[in-house]
Amino acid sequence: MVIVVVLYKLTILLGFDRLQTVEPIGNSGGLALMYLKDYPVKFVFVSDRLIDIETIIDGNRVFITFVYRDPVVQYRELVWERLTRIGLTRSDPVVDLRREVVGHVPYTDFIDFFNSLR
Numbered sequence: 001m002v003i004v005v006v007l008y009k010l011t012i013l014l015g016f017d018r019l020q021t022v023e024p025i026g027n028s029g030g031l032a033l034m035y036l037k038d039y040p041v042k043f044v045f046v047s048d049r050l051i052d053i054e055t056i057i058d059g060n061r062v063f064i065t066f067v068y069r070d071p072v073v074q075y076r077e078l079v080w081e082r083l084t085r086i087g088l089t090r091s092d093p094v095v096d097l098r099r100e101v102v103g104h105v106p107y108t109d110f111i112d113f114f115n116s117l118r
Helices: 002-013 073-088 107-116
Strands: 018-022 031-035 041-046 050-057 060-067
Touching (some): 060 073
Antiparallel strands (some): 041 050, 050 060
């Protein structure tokens, strides 16, 4: 619970007004997503390894999945299995912020969106 209080204070300090957390299991895991209420965020799937959201950017519906890699190598396949299942149900663009957009939404649109969250 102390971690959530610290994260909430950090959320305010960074200029965000919403916080979604997933508590860690043992000494690993735990996710936190900070965002602004001005952007409609629907939580599609939340687990100890993934936060999958749907939002609207410039009038376009987009999905973004935040992933925490399992520290146990033998369980990482389960994370990829879930990501695959999520991907198979989507016909909208998929974003990989580590690399590039796979689909028809330009990467720069997402950079502008995330810059606006600062």
